[in-house]
Amino acid sequence: xxxxxxxxxxxxxxxxxxxxxxxxxxxxxxxxxxxxxxxxxxxxxxxxxxxxxxxxxxxxxxxxxxxxxxxxxxxxxxxxxxxxxxxxxxxxxxxxxxxxxxxxxxxxxxxxxxxxxxxxxxxxxxxxxxxxxxxxxxxxxxxxxxxxxxxxxxxxxxxxxxxxxxxxxxxxxxxxxxxxxxxxxxxxxxxxxxxxxxxxxxxxxxxxxxxxxxxxxxxxxxxxxxxxxxxxxxxxxxxxxxxxxxxxxxxxxxxxxxxxxxxxxxxxxxxxxxxxxxxxxxxxxxxxxxxxxxxxxxxxxxxxxxxxxxxxxxxxxxxxxxxxxxxxxxxxxxxxxxxxxxxxxxxxxxxxxxxxxxxxxxxxxxxxxxxxxxxxxxxxxxxxxxxxxxxxxxxxxxxxxxxxxxxxxxxxxxxxxxxxxxxxxxxxxxxxxxxxxxxxxxxxxxxxxxxxxxxxxxxxxxxxxxxxxxxxxxxxxxxxxxxxxxxxxxxxxxxxxxxxxxxxxxxxxxxxxxxx
Numbered sequence: 001x002x003x004x005x006x007x008x009x010x011x012x013x014x015x016x017x018x019x020x021x022x023x024x025x026x027x028x029x030x031x032x033x034x035x036x037x038x039x040x041x042x043x044x045x046x047x048x049x050x051x052x053x054x055x056x057x058x059x060x061x062x063x064x065x066x067x068x069x070x071x072x073x074x075x076x077x078x079x080x081x082x083x084x085x086x087x088x089x090x091x092x093x094x095x096x097x098x099x100x101x102x103x104x105x106x107x108x109x110x111x112x113x114x115x116x117x118x119x120x121x122x123x124x125x126x127x128x129x130x131x132x133x134x135x136x137x138x139x140x141x142x143x144x145x146x147x148x149x150x151x152x153x154x155x156x157x158x159x160x161x162x163x164x165x166x167x168x169x170x171x172x173x174x175x176x177x178x179x180x181x182x183x184x185x186x187x188x189x190x191x192x193x194x195x196x197x198x199x200x201x202x203x204x205x206x207x208x209x210x211x212x213x214x215x216x217x218x219x220x221x222x223x224x225x226x227x228x229x230x231x232x233x234x235x236x237x238x239x240x241x242x243x244x245x246x247x248x249x250x251x252x253x254x255x256x257x258x259x260x261x262x263x264x265x266x267x268x269x270x271x272x273x274x275x276x277x278x279x280x281x282x283x284x285x286x287x288x289x290x291x292x293x294x295x296x297x298x299x300x301x302x303x304x305x306x307x308x309x310x311x312x313x314x315x316x317x318x319x320x321x322x323x324x325x326x327x328x329x330x331x332x333x334x335x336x337x338x339x340x341x342x343x344x345x346x347x348x349x350x351x352x353x354x355x356x357x358x359x360x361x362x363x364x365x366x367x368x369x370x371x372x373x374x375x376x377x378x379x380x381x382x383x384x385x386x387x388x389x390x391x392x393x394x395x396x397x398x399x400x401x402x403x404x405x406x407x408x409x410x411x412x413x414x415x416x417x418x419x420x421x422x423x424x425x426x427x428x429x430x431x432x433x434x435x436x437x438x439x440x441x442x443x444x445x446x447x448x449x450x451x452x453x454x455x456x457x458x459x460x461x462x463x464x465x466x467x468x469x470x471x472x473x474x475x476x477x478x479x480x481x482x483x484x485x486x487x488x489x490x491x492x493x494x495x496x497x498x499x500x501x502x503x504x505x506x507x508x509x510x511x512x513x514x515x516x
Contacts, residue, residue, distance in 0.1 A: 161351060162211040163386035164202075166243035168236070168266075170258055171195050171219025173249045174278040178333040179203050179216045181342050182349070186484070187399060187406075188216050189413035195219055195425070196416060198228070198513065200235040202400050204393050210350050211391040214247070215239050222258040228502040231513035233259075240265065245272040245385050247349070248325075251279040253286070253307040254317045266322065272385045275318050275328040276345055280311055281335075312366055319368035326385065327377055328369050330362070351383035404431045407447055407481050411493070414477040415451070415462070418469065423461050428452045428501060428511055436487075445485060448492040454500055462495050470495065 167175045171194035180186050183203045189196060197218045205212040217239050218232040240246075246266065248257070254277075257263045266273065288309045308314040315328050327348055331341035340362045347353035356376050359365060365375045393400075408429040416424040433448035451470075453459050463470045470493060478491040501507040508514045 159388065160209060160211075160390060161383065161386040162213070162389045162391050163244035164213045164215060164242055165245045165247050165349060165386075166215045166239040167217055167247045167249060168220065168240070168257065168262070169249035170255045171221065173219065173251055173255060174333045175219070175249045176201075176216050178249060178276060178278060178331065178342070179214055181331075181333045181336045181339070182214060182346050183398070184337055185398060189409045189416075191413060191416045193416055193424070195221075195232075196413070198232055200239050204397050204399060205346075205350065206391065206393070206395045206397075207350050207352055209352060210386055211393065212350050212386065213392065214349075215243065220257050220259050220262060222260075226503045227505055227508055228513055231508050234514065236262070243271065244387055245274070248273060248275045248322070249278055250275065250314070250318065252277065252282050252311065252314055253309070254314050256306075256321075273322055273325045274345070274348060274385070275322060275325050276341075277311070277314050277318065277328065277330045278333050280330045280341070281332045283309075283311055315366045315368045319371075323371065325371060326381065327371075330366070348377065348382045349385065351379070351385055353379075355379050355382055403485065404434045406484060407431050407434070408449060410480040410484060411449055411451070411473070411477040414473050414480065418473045418476060419461065423453075423458055426454045426458055426502070427462065428498075430511065444488045444490050446490050446492075447481065449494070451493060451495045452498045452501055453495065454498065454502065456497055459495050459497055 167179060169175050172192075174190075176188035176190040176197050179188055179201075180190065183205055185203070187203050188201050195218065197216060199218070201216045203214045203216070205214065217236045220236055221229060221233065224230045224233055240262065246269070248266065250256070257266070286309055308317055311330050315330070318325070318328050329341050329345045329348070331345055332339045333342065335342065337343055337346065340358070344355070344358040344362060347355050347358050355378070359376055367373070369375075370377050408431045411429045411431075412424070412427065415427050415429075419427075429449055429451055431447060431449045433446065435446045437443055437445070451462060451473075453462060461469070462473070464472075474491055474493050477493075478489050481491065482489045498504075498507060501511075505514060509516050
């Protein structure tokens with residue numbers, strides 16, 4: 001391995017990296033030490049416009065080893081190296097010197113190019129001899145190595161698509177509910193109160209021909225009131241930069257994105273956009289203000305009402321706001337995939353299924369639902385939403401977050417449902433102990449968590465008289481966690497005070513709301 005890296009440093013490029021990767025694969029596979037050793041397999045080959053090589057780390061299912069696989073992606077290009085990088089002698093089978101590591105939440109911003117567009121002949125190495133192409137190498141590795149947990153290279157699926165779709169919108173638009181409906185899993189917590197979501201949470205939907213990575217984000221606010229909200233908006237900005245496409249979620253009343261800067265970026269972006277108009281079940285139930293209702297009390301001019309109260313008005317407004325949006329889909333997220341709109345939206349995002357038939361199931365198309373005044377959206381148009389590329393996660397991976405994280409989220413959801421007013425917004429939950437039974441022990445997962453509040457008076461509210469309020473929160477949270485984990489749970493909650501933690505940058509970094 002050291003010899004291979006040294007060869008790479010002195011300019012031997014592809015041969016050195018390939019030899020190093022193969023030697024490490026053979027050593028790791030032969031040794032059989034899969035408990036603590038990180039295993040490498042060469043996979044996920046694609047042609048890109050930049051010379052990058054990255055390691056993709058993937059967390060496997062619970063009760064398995066923490067890290068089972070890393071993929072060494074061999075990215076090759078026919079074009080010259082990117083600017084501001086050391087220039088090297090051109091070689092059709094050359095590989096970059098730098099190998100960078102990334103966790104399962106991050107990815108390269110490279111855009112994938114279809115392998116079908118390759119016109120390269122047999123690569124020639126530095127010695128002028130024919131060398132094995134990257135695709136042939138991957139095919140040989142896939143036929144040679146077959147062990148539990150290995151991520152296939154997908155070399156036979158030239159049209160596989162994979163990408164990140166950021167979910168953006170104002171608070172309380174039902175973004176988390178819609179994510180759960182698309183995944184058909186109760187992954188993200190959702191309440192009737194705004195600003196329930198504080199983190200960017202990814203949900204993965206893998207099909208036979210695509211992998212959709214949906215990223216739920218906190219509701220966008222114009223002016224953060226304290227450091228916590230600043231950290232939440234950092235998560236939104238990060239999602240905006242990393243996403244390959246966007247799903248903008250609004251409601252029947254066309255509630256806009258409050259941040260003008262983010263909305264301006266949406267109007268200028270070249271990335272695909274889909275708009276979901278949620279809560280269409282409220283049509284006909286909301287009171288439409290009359291001219292008398294909108295008149296000012298002081299006798300001045302009437303107040304302009306920018307809200308829409310019908311689906312036709314909402315679609316027309318968002319078509320004016322985002323004329324390049326691929327589709328504007330009316331949905332009712334609370335109904336799940338049984339709602340025709342949710343079913344259509346899911347097909348559009350993954351680029352599979354009979355989309356014209358799904359559109360007909362929604363009834364007569366509304367003018368403006370599809371760009372360029374089209375009445376239907378073809379399957380080919382929907383496929384182009386995600387870029388070509390190999391899958392980044394195992395087929396059964398649902399999210400990149402840990403079970404400990406979701407247990408804390410379910411406890412926080414219970415606080416929102418049990419407590420009134422502003423107290424839940426002052427609470428943070430940290431799971432400090434998570435132990436699963438081993439061997440023949442009784443199958444009960446032991447979980448202990450702290451509920452942090454900002455003041456002593458809030459602690460009394462959360463605990464309640466004789467501890468009754470905390471007991472109610474614990475009972476509700478334990479039920480949610482048991483349904484999520486599918487195992488009996490012993491839950492112990494404690495309440496502690498961290499003064500003004502929402503304004504303390506050090507505490508927010510420790511809680512994961514701000515970068516270290």
